[in-house]
Amino acid sequence: MNFNGKVVIVTGSSSGIGAAIAIKFAEQGAKVAIVGRNENKLKDVAKKCNNPLIIVADVTKDDGVKKIINETVKRFGKIDVLINNAGMGWFTSIKEENALEAYNAVMATNLHAVVHLTHLAVPHIIKTKGNIVNISSIAGISVSFKGGFPYHMSKAALDHFTRSIASELASSGVRVNSVNPGPVKTDIIENMGTTKQEEEATWDLMKKMTALKRISDGEEIADLVSFLASDLARGITGSIFVSDNGALVNSNF
Numbered sequence: 001m002n003f004n005g006k007v008v009i010v011t012g013s014s015s016g017i018g019a020a021i022a023i024k025f026a027e028q029g030a031k032v033a034i035v036g037r038n039e040n041k042l043k044d045v046a047k048k049c050n051n052p053l054i055i056v057a058d059v060t061k062d063d064g065v066k067k068i069i070n071e072t073v074k075r076f077g078k079i080d081v082l083i084n085n086a087g088m089g090w091f092t093s094i095k096e097e098n099a100l101e102a103y104n105a106v107m108a109t110n111l112h113a114v115v116h117l118t119h120l121a122v123p124h125i126i127k128t129k130g131n132i133v134n135i136s137s138i139a140g141i142s143v144s145f146k147g148g149f150p151y152h153m154s155k156a157a158l159d160h161f162t163r164s165i166a167s168e169l170a171s172s173g174v175r176v177n178s179v180n181p182g183p184v185k186t187d188i189i190e191n192m193g194t195t196k197q198e199e200e201a202t203w204d205l206m207k208k209m210t211a212l213k214r215i216s217d218g219e220e221i222a223d224l225v226s227f228l229a230s231d232l233a234r235g236i237t238g239s240i241f242v243s244d245n246g247a248l249v250n251s252n253f
């Protein structure tokens with residue numbers, strides 16, 4: 001894939017899948033804006049992204065979202081591709097006291113922030129006839145995790161956001177797709193506040209629940225994202241791409 005001269009924003013690129021996506025686009029010639037709250041981690045990722053724009057911003061904050069768009073356009077003059085990847089999980093039960101707190105936090109990051117950032121990016125992406133890829137999850141398609149109602153809901157709504165705006169933006173020459181990974185080895189479980197032991201047990205369990213008995217790495221998700229953002233996928237919009245090692249085939253998650 002060749003992204004020479006293209007400007008790509010990747011949210012949540014300080015670690016995991018987002019970092020792999022940002023590195024992939026940079027390797028393919030893109031000018032990359034990397035976004036997260038942890039500046040030190042962003043600086044580490046930047047070393048592999050060929051002089052990217054580093055944007056320290058919280059995607060749930062109005063000023064954070066505006067900063068992402070303004071700084072990108074100021075530095076590079078345009079936006080070709082937006083990768084909405086920043087996301088988090090908070091697992092609890094509807095019976096627990098913190099159910100609403102978890103719901104609000106997950107929806108703010110996984111859904112509201114995506115809608116807000118996309119809204120501000122779309123005028124720029126229409127000008128370049130670019131495209132958008134949303135990083136969803138198999139959790140948006142199946143009820144994958146116990147205590148995961150906010151996460152499941154946020155990703156299901158994200159998939160419908162993809163379909164809705166794909167049909168709206170098609171006449172402007174803009175494509176929109178979702179990638180829905182199964183388990184991918186990243187910091188996501190550790191970031192939920194689990195112990196090392198709980199984290200390892202969760203990865204083990206998820207591995208056993210895939211048909212291929214494997215966990216993906218960020219790079220294979222990045223390959224799919226880069227394909228969808230490229231001209232090779234010029235006929236594809238409003239589509240949901242599952243990359244889950246067969247978790248849905250063997251779907252007793």
Ligand SMILES: NC(=O)c1ccc[n+]([C@@H]2O[C@H](COP(=O)([O-])OP(=O)(O)OC[C@H]3O[C@@H](n4cnc5c(N)ncnc54)[C@H](OP(=O)(O)O)[C@@H]3O)[C@@H](O)[C@H]2O)c1
Nearest residue numbers: 012014015016017036037038058059087183184186187188
């Ligand atoms: N790993 C999996 O098994 C898996 C499976 C399916 C889907 N996904 C999805 O893939 C995406 C990436 O997750 P990951 O697994 O790579 O997890 P991760 O390693 O925890 O990365 C999450 C990224 O999101 C950023 N982020 C979170 N909240 C943010 C906020 N308020 N403002 C700005 N950035 C924020 C984090 O950056 P900072 O900490 O620097 O802010 C980090 O770069 C998520 O949307 C997740 O739902 C993951």
